[in-house]
Amino acid sequence: MTEDPLSPSEAPRGYDLEVRHLTDRAARMGEWALQMVHDGWRAFDQGDRQLAQNVLDRNGRLDRLDDEMEHAVIAFLVLRQPAAVDLRTAAGLLKMTTHMDRIGRLGYDMGRLTTPVTGPRESPELRALLQKMDDVVESMVHQALEGLEQGRVDLARDLFHRDDEVDRMNRQAQRMVIGEIGTNPAAAARLANLVLVTRHFERVADNACKIAEKTIYAITGQRRTEYLPRQAPRLLYDETS
């Protein structure tokens, strides 16, 4: 690194650790939320009522983590009056924790739909597609958290491409469900819940992208419109994909 003859020697400040600490806490909360998604899906998929209840119980802690993060970031803002990257990080973290809370909440919602799978259920293909969706969105959340923790803009940027993939899978699953309601009416109840589940997965992916957006903002100061082309909103049942 070439030394700028003008630049002063920069001393590490006490509150560098504070910023680090806040970021780590946010990442921990994200992992807690991610785990709720993971177990919420498993509970629904396997009809495991006990696991589902366990996921529901975790929501209390999720709320507490959210409150604590908010409190910690506000304390940082009022006591340190940060500027530039520190300010952007604090503001970004406040919004990110909301998205993390939503992610966990979506896992909770999936868990709530759990019923024992005794009777007819969705086709193995559909089930496999949904499992794949779970794998992808979980991986996306994981990548978003990694990008946050390590301060890597590249990881964050990459998520926006993967979001397209989730959109495709979502539309495909929707089509398959509609088809199967016709061919397997006995499983209608479960198939109806599957529509909700695919939608939850899509939302999880969306929130993971939002976390990435805020990470990029914190590090570079850029807002979404400065690096992503504006996408025309499309109807869910548009056949062109």
Added chain:
Amino acid sequence: MAALESTKMSVDHLSAYYGEVRAVENINLQIAERQATAIIGPSGCGKSTLIRCLNRLHETLPGARVEGKVLLDGENLYDLDATLVRRRVGMVFQKPNPFATMSIYGNVSAPLRFNSRLPGEEMDRIVLHSLKRAALWDEVKDRIDAPATSLSGGQQQRLCIARSLAADPEVLLMDEPCSALDPIATAKIEELIAQLKTDYTVVIVTHNMQQAARVADYTAFMYLGKLVEFSPTEDLFERPKEHLTEAYITGRFG
């Protein structure tokens, strides 16, 4: 600079020296009309020297000289008569400096008495208007002939502002005007600056970044005599372009 704003003062390749020592190096800067522009930077960065070049006060020091231009509405100040320049570009100093031997009225009317010949009524009117503009009238209206030294520090500073305003300047320079004041007096002056902006162009030097953030529309960051960055205040504090700027405003040096 926003499209609707015009440039009131333009600093053009300005350098300032104390003898052989160059305190300010090649500054290029546009001051927007009827806006507040703050100049921040660590001690010794040249911000006070720069602001004193804007009203030609720097050159009154022995051995001091200036290179480059300062344009006011397109005219180079250094081509004009210095005394007349200072009537168009006023200054308020760090330590309030009312004329101790004069009354409150005497202080505010000083530029009128020494620079022009006005009838008493006209002078009274201007003094009243200036004191109101400086948010001091209510506090002194019953004792306008009292000595200026009977006022508190914050009031004295507002008196100095009123005095500067009485000279009817176009630009008001403020060199760390709140450094010697307590937080409440400081807040009053900051609020005053927000009001003064509607009629005057304000340039304020401050070592307090939060003050710049509160008060200024544009902020210039100086370091070691050079202008490092100049942006709208919000941009400079939210996402500074220069690494040096970010290091300063996040407290990594200075």
Added chain:
Amino acid sequence: MKFDRHGRRKIFSHSMTVLSGLAVVVILVPLVAVIYEAVVQGGAAFSVTFFTQRPANPCVAHPGIACPLGGVYTPIEGTLELIGLASLVAVPIGIGAAVFTVEYGRNRAIARVISTTADVLSGVPSILAGIFAFTLFLQFDKAIVNSTLDGSLALAVLMIPIVTRTCEEALRTVPESVREAALALGISRWKISVRIVLAAALPGVVTGVLLSVARAAGEAAPLLFTVGNGCLHPLQGINQQGCALPLWIYWGATSATTNWTTLAWGAALLLILMVLAISVTSRLVLNRWVRRTQGG
């Protein structure tokens, strides 16, 4: 052993205190003695006529022969004329030089030259001021060599350095912030110097002028051969011979007469009182100024 050293130190300290006390007494004694003599001898001469009558012809008191005292009206008149004229010259020059040094010549060599010159001049023996004035007038017009005019020039030469130095001091005490504030208002330089800075320093300047007046009033040496001797009849004009209180003291004290000697003592007491009055006044003026600018 410790006690010994301690004891010796105590004795030493006490004896130094006693010695310094003695020194003060030694200084005070002649001062008190002079004042005492002046009050006793001079006070005897004080009366209304002392101030209103001109000196009578010198005589020695004999029983049976009248020896009128007269008064010192002429010397008083002469002193006032001399000081008035000298001030007319010295005060503007002195103040002007001080203003120039402090306001315009700040770091320039000329300022230091003026200051040093004033310092040197103030140390010059006062009789040299007299010689200077005498010689100067001799060059121009022999007719007015012994005149009030000549004497006042000599006194002016004495007064100028005092006015300059005290005025300089007073101007320097005006803080730089005053000049800066005035400059920033677009007030022109000379107005700042004269109407703002000088006005702010005025009490100090007035004190300086009063001090120089007190000094000039009491000087005899420069007047010895410049003023002439016009004390016995009414003063004619400033180009004629004049009179002065300190001169009168000299003549009266060295005459072998009774009345003139008494008048001399009276004049001496008068001079002491005058100088005292001027000093007290200037101190009062200064104190009031200090209170006013530092109060509130």
